[in-house]
Amino acid sequence: MQFFSDTVALSRLQFALTAIFHMLWPVLTTGMAIYLIVIEGLWLKTRNLDYYRHARFWSKLYVLNFGIGVATGLPMAFQFGLNWAPFSESVGDFFGTVLGFESTMAFMLEASFLGIMLFGWERVPPVIHFISTILVAFGANLSTFWILSANSWLQTPAGGQFVNGKFVVQDYFQAIANPFMVNSFLHMFFATLETSLFVIGGISAWYVLKQRHAEFFAKSFKVVLAVLIAIAPLQIFLGHLSAEQVYHYQPAKLAAMEAQWKTIPVGTPADWSLLAIPNDRAQRNDWEIKVPGALSYILELKPTLDQPVKGLNEWEPANRPHMIGLIYYSFRVMSGIGIFFAALMIVSVIQWLRGKLTGGAIIQEKWLMRGWIFAAPLGYLAVETGWIVRCVGRQPWIVYGQMRTVDSASHIPPGEVLFSLVGLGSMYSVLLVVTLFFASRIIRKGPNLEIPAPVFGGQPALGLELAQHQQDSRPVEAQQ
Amino acid sequence: MEPLQYFLPQVWFFILGLFLFLYVLLDGFDLGVGILSLTASSEERRSILMTSLGNVWDANETWLILMGGSLFGAFPLAYATILNALYLPAVIMVVGLILRAVSFEFRENADNKLVWNITFGVGSFLAALGQGFALGSVFEGIKVDAAGHFTGGMWDWLTWRSVIVALTLIQGYVLIGSSYLILKTSGELQNTHYKTATIATWTTLAGAVFITVTTPLLSGQARALLFTSPMVFIFGLIPLLGIVLVWLLLQSLKNREENTPLIWTFLLFSVSFIGLGFIIFPNIIPPSVTIYQAAAAMSSLVFMLSFIGFLIPIVLAYNVYNYVVFRGKVVGDS
Numbered sequence: 001m002q003f004f005s006d007t008v009a010l011s012r013l014q015f016a017l018t019a020i021f022h023m024l025w026p027v028l029t030t031g032m033a034i035y036l037i038v039i040e041g042l043w044l045k046t047r048n049l050d051y052y053r054h055a056r057f058w059s060k061l062y063v064l065n066f067g068i069g070v071a072t073g074l075p076m077a078f079q080f081g082l083n084w085a086p087f088s089e090s091v092g093d094f095f096g097t098v099l100g101f102e103s104t105m106a107f108m109l110e111a112s113f114l115g116i117m118l119f120g121w122e123r124v125p126p127v128i129h130f131i132s133t134i135l136v137a138f139g140a141n142l143s144t145f146w147i148l149s150a151n152s153w154l155q156t157p158a159g160g161q162f163v164n165g166k167f168v169v170q171d172y173f174q175a176i177a178n179p180f181m182v183n184s185f186l187h188m189f190f191a192t193l194e195t196s197l198f199v200i201g202g203i204s205a206w207y208v209l210k211q212r213h214a215e216f217f218a219k220s221f222k223v224v225l226a227v228l229i230a231i232a233p234l235q236i237f238l239g240h241l242s243a244e245q246v247y248h249y250q251p252a253k254l255a256a257m258e259a260q261w262k263t264i265p266v267g268t269p270a271d272w273s274l275l276a277i278p279n280d281r282a283q284r285n286d287w288e289i290k291v292p293g294a295l296s297y298i299l300e301l302k303p304t305l306d307q308p309v310k311g312l313n314e315w316e317p318a319n320r321p322h323m324i325g326l327i328y329y330s331f332r333v334m335s336g337i338g339i340f341f342a343a344l345m346i347v348s349v350i351q352w353l354r355g356k357l358t359g360g361a362i363i364q365e366k367w368l369m370r371g372w373i374f375a376a377p378l379g380y381l382a383v384e385t386g387w388i389v390r391c392v393g394r395q396p397w398i399v400y401g402q403m404r405t406v407d408s409a410s411h412i413p414p415g416e417v418l419f420s421l422v423g424l425g426s427m428y429s430v431l432l433v434v435t436l437f438f439a440s441r442i443i444r445k446g447p448n449l450e451i452p453a454p455v456f457g458g459q460p461a462l463g464l465e466l467a468q469h470q471q472d473s474r475p476v477e478a479q480q
Numbered sequence: 481m482e483p484l485q486y487f488l489p490q491v492w493f494f495i496l497g498l499f500l501f502l503y504v505l506l507d508g509f510d511l512g513v514g515i516l517s518l519t520a521s522s523e524e525r526r527s528i529l530m531t532s533l534g535n536v537w538d539a540n541e542t543w544l545i546l547m548g549g550s551l552f553g554a555f556p557l558a559y560a561t562i563l564n565a566l567y568l569p570a571v572i573m574v575v576g577l578i579l580r581a582v583s584f585e586f587r588e589n590a591d592n593k594l595v596w597n598i599t600f601g602v603g604s605f606l607a608a609l610g611q612g613f614a615l616g617s618v619f620e621g622i623k624v625d626a627a628g629h630f631t632g633g634m635w636d637w638l639t640w641r642s643v644i645v646a647l648t649l650i651q652g653y654v655l656i657g658s659s660y661l662i663l664k665t666s667g668e669l670q671n672t673h674y675k676t677a678t679i680a681t682w683t684t685l686a687g688a689v690f691i692t693v694t695t696p697l698l699s700g701q702a703r704a705l706l707f708t709s710p711m712v713f714i715f716g717l718i719p720l721l722g723i724v725l726v727w728l729l730l731q732s733l734k735n736r737e738e739n740t741p742l743i744w745t746f747l748l749f750s751v752s753f754i755g756l757g758f759i760i761f762p763n764i765i766p767p768s769v770t771i772y773q774a775a776a777a778m779s780s781l782v783f784m785l786s787f788i789g790f791l792i793p794i795v796l797a798y799n800v801y802n803y804v805v806f807r808g809k810v811v812g813d814s
Contacts, residue, residue, distance in 0.1 A: 092556020
């Protein structure tokens with residue numbers, strides 16, 4: 001019951017809940033926006049109406065997710081002031097500036113051109129529509145950039161110093177380009193892309209498996225697979241770079257990720273823990289399986305360490321993260337999914353090269369298609385667990401090494417926070433169920449393959465007349 | 481203080497005022513249409529009402545996010561203190577806006593559209609209500625200590641005056657929503673909204689008159705501000721202009737004009753908004769914390785201005801473009 005009268009704990013829980021829930025939607029839309037550019041570009045280039053119909057079909061799922069993303073993003077914009085007033089006041093000069101940039105540069109662009117992207121097919125020329133799609137994707141990903149810059153600054157504050165508890169900025173560009181920024185942004189950028197590609201690929205695989213429009217969805221499946229050849233391995237590499245940065249800048253977080261209680265000194269091989277049962281109270285692992293020497297290879301590519309891996313016992317309990325089990329397993333789930341994705345990509349590419357994905361052959365690949373359906377929701381899990389590692393692992397700090405989370409919460413009655421927590425929590429539970437219901441309904445209903453090319457200014461905007469000249473494309477009657 | 485230390489916070493006060501004004505004007509008609517949709521009698525009508533907002537509601541709502549983000553950057557103290565004081569109204573507003581937004585997407589895919597029409601209307605109403613309470617209590621003043629931190633209670637925002645401000649704002653949103661629908665619809669549906677616009681004009685006027693009269697009566701600070709030269713002329717002018725605009729609005733509604741009601745309503749909102757701005761300035765947390773006390777470091781204000789200030793015309797331009805692309809009457813989406 002003590003928990004319900006603790007404003008800080010309730011505020012943290014509310015932030016975690018709203019952030020975790022909000023994340024589910026933009027993860028898909030920021031990545032899918034890029035896919036929509038590709039698919040619309042293919043339409044403009046090949047004049048094949050199938051690509052146009054793909055754009056129309058996927059944008060249905062896009063807009064459903066986008067709407068929930070906008071709705072659940074709103075509490076995020078106000079929550080810093082509502083629940084973290086001392087924090088807002090203390091770091092507002094920089095942190096607020098960045099959030100202001102995000103809304104003016106990114107949100108508005110995305111929101112304004114979304115209308116044209118969704119409803120403007122017959123109101124603007126195809127080129128303007130294509131530019132609108134590009135601007136929507138640009139806005140969405142610019143927003144990722146600013147959020148990751150702001151969050152990276154919390155992890156590795158730079159560009160100024162705290163004077164009497166208030167952060168005074170000396171160099172804004174240095175603060176924006178703080179040590180974690182580039183890597184964290186790239187890791188998240190590719191995370192959203194990879195997640196949405198596996199969602200699109202998984203849904204396409206479902207149709208192929210069900211033999212519904214198998215040929216149509218083999219197209220999107222291959223577009224996804226082609227892009228993933230580069231992205232899946234790159235994402236593992238970026239993840240590795242991020243972990244190396246954590247090793248240098250946030251050793252306590254690394255110790256938590258590895259459930260390493262005792263320091264591993266320089267010049268010795270470091271074992272890598274594969275599985276463990278961390279015991280926070282006893283400050284040790286009750287049980288674990290280790291791979292001898294593997295951690296020194298993972299961190300430094302050497303048999304022995306040049307830099308010590310500090311153990312959690314180096315810090316007073318008040319100065320290091322808790323919930324070690326959560327951080328440890330979140331990290332393993334995230335990395336495991338990243339590796340599984342790369343493996344699935346490689347197997348699929350091999351089948352592609354063996355000609356097993358062409359024509360009618362793809363519907364014979366039942367196990368491969370099942371693998372993709374299984375993979376569809378995993379990206380979300382990887383993103384959420386990754387953020388749990390990032391933000392639970394940096395505790396007890398809100399601004400790493402500078403400002404503690406306990407000192408950052410608004411001094412408001414716990415009842416107030418409980419009210420909003422229960423309100424938002426119950427609403428989000430309903431939202432999740434309803435959104436999944438409608439998303440599955442869109443998928444079960446399937447694409448509209450009858451939809452004609454858009455008509456702009458009384459003329460078919462693209463496609464029809466050109467398709468007539470292309471002897472090898474599908475007959476016009478089939479496209480009507 | 482250096483002249484710059486006066487000038488920059490004033491510039492940011494103006495920019496934030498502009499963002500808030502655009503929000504109230506644009507999402508004002510979205511929320512107004514939402515509230516009106518609760519009274520729409522058929523599925524076809526409700527469908528037209530929602531279609532009229534489909535391409536714009538998101539961009540319109542984004543002005544609020546722009547305001548929030550920029551307030552955080554330019555006046556961190558005000559962002560923190562005001563939101564602390566208005567915790568419950570802000571949560572009500574957020575819940576309302578979430579309901580409003582998701583209803584759009586759910587309705588699109590639902591068989592039983594009525595459920596989502598109702599949540600759409602209720603969400604719009606709750607959002608307007610939360611905003612009304614917020615406006616009312618900021619207007620009345622927020623209890624703070626010497627450092628500008630909130631020291632009041634959880635229910636400070638709930639007073640009989642803030643209830644009246646909230647009701648008036650809802651009426652104002654209904655008015656602006658009706659004027660928008662007059663522009664975007666035709667036939668019977670348009671006819672209905674000539675009626676709702678006329679009723680809402682009178683109810684908004686009643687609330688506005690009440691607030692205007694009671695403000696100097698109740699607040700010594702407002703009296704001191706209002707009845708000294710040259711302010712007395714400005715504040716004399718605003719109600720006069722307001723009355724002229726109400727008369728023009730009622731005339732245009734009577735003559736069944738299509739474009740002018742929205743123009744007069746916009747101007748009426750502008751005049752009221754400027755009036756409120758003059759009463760609050762130079763405070764940002766009335767009644768005592770000024771924009772100079774609450775401002776971020778000068779370097780922040782300059783840095784933000786150099787990016788956001790540069791972007792404002794561009795943002796305005798593509799918003800206008802969006803309206804141009806989707807100009808004209810809305811027809812039912814069968």
